Amino acid sequence: MGLKIRVRQEGDEHVAVIRDSEHAGVEAAFTYSLVENTVSLIGVTVQLRARTKNRRALTITEVRDLPMARWEQAARGHAAAAFNAAFRKGMARTMRQMSDREIIARVQPELLEDANARPNDGRVQRSLNAAKRLVRVAQLYRECVHAGVPNPADTIAERFNVSPSTARALIFRARKKGYLGPATGTTTGEQMQLEPSNKRRGKRRRT
DSSP, X not given: OOEEEEEEEETTEXXXXXXXXXXXXXXXXXXXXXXXXXXXXXXXXXXXXXXXXXXXXXXXXXXXTSOHHHHHHHHXXXXXXXXXXXXXXXXXXXXXXXXXXXXXXXXXXXXXXXXXXXTTOXXXXXXXXXXXXXXXXXXXXXXXXXXXXXXXXXXXXXXHTOOHHHHHHHHHHHHHHTSSOOOBTTBSSOOOOOEEEEEEOSOOOOO
């Protein structure tokens, strides 16, 4: 049967709970938080499952013999996926509620400052308009992903009256400028840049 993993959110943290068929009756919970945009382990709890017959206490030797490194690696992957899912959902909601200028102020504040300071500078205003376009491309891209559209570039090409290759270039520029999160391989969507970390803060075990 192998590992069974479920992840739950507790405030800003995610807890990955693992059960292993090779260690029946034992349950390990790994708690993760984002520290400087990195998924970091901040707590570990190991205990016997409540419904185990003839429940007893775990011994230190038994805890030491558990495959904690393997469990933690699996738990980290599930926690990272949960953080990414929460990020995508929250980012889409946040962006829908913000105006173009508010988003630009968040991503490229210097551009908005230049545009406000030099309203008659054609080059600066063209840069601002280009940024607004990228904002709208990113918003439409997210809407397509949320709706399950397999190829958002086609929808963007149609909506903006450009070729599919130009639409893909706009998506690339939106990612590069920070209006759209980075992709993972060839998968449609956007991800947080979550780097693996082996930092352990406040490690705890309960027997």
